[in-house]
Amino acid sequence: MDSRLPDDVGQLAEAATRRFRRLGGVDAARRAEADPATRETARKALDELGAFDLDIRADADQLLAGAVLCRAAGAVVLPWPLIPHLVRVSGRHLVLIDPGHVRVDHGTAGFSWLGADLTGSAWPLETGTPDVAGRLGPFVTGAALGQEQPGRIDGDDIARYLTLQSWTILGALESALAEVTEHVRTRQQFGQALSRFQAVRFTMADITIAVQGLEQLAKLTTWRLGRGDTPQRIADAMALRLHATETAVTALRASHQLYGALGFCDETDLSVLDRHLQPTLRYPLSAERLALALVPFAGSGALTARIA
Known part of the structure; x- marks a missing residue:
């Protein structure tokens, strides 16, 4: 490849x-x-x-x-x-959801929404007002499943959706890495830049390698979406999405540690990137539940490392 x-x-x-x-x-x-x-x-x-x-x-x-x-x-x-x-379907904007706890990012945008779970069951969605009590992002709204009988979504669309989410996460992490890199180069501590401290260099190296690794896996997975059967493509996309989430948790935690309290202030791009990225990281499922959903694919042989 x-x-x-x-x-x-x-x-x-x-x-x-x-x-x-x-x-x-x-x-x-x-x-x-x-x-x-x-x-x-x-x-x-x-x-x-x-x-x-x-x-x-x-x-x-x-x-x-x-x-x-x-x-x-x-x-x-x-x-x-x-x-x-x-990934819209028949004019409806598709969003992957947890049917038991439906949330839609930008749900007030005025679109006709279609929600689907990872098995492909799909429902029209009725989005409501912003979910102020428990929302994870500035534009997240609650939603309810429509009254129509659930339909089916092509498994390849699920794979595409998860893969595009991973590319979105990659872009945000690259921006966070660039900002933190500039911060450690210019921030002075004990008379020298933070980047001169060995522990900081090790942390920055770890973040950089993790983000670059995610980029390569995203490219490989996108290439593989045109190969194999649908279960393999879904398994690939789920594995990428899980890795993207885990990379984001590690990279953002380390970035906030290097930035200190300032990283949680909206004067920094890191804070805005982190807050706005949360819906992508957590929906449709948390990392733990996504890992559990991936287990059956490993048992069936759909999750394979073969390139050809």
């Missing part, structure tokens, strides 16, 4: 990064918290990039184009539900 991006996909990734920077980067997410109506600027930016013309089911290159868009969006925690749009 050649891990280099095709030229046209690489150009899209660069264009998306530049466009989201013009939007304000992470500041766009800050503004959206104060005024949710500003999310419209994020939608317009995606429209300009051709995101709404992508058909990620059509071929491998279009799926990869969707993946790099999710990576760029994750890098600024773009305040717009890109993945549900890319």
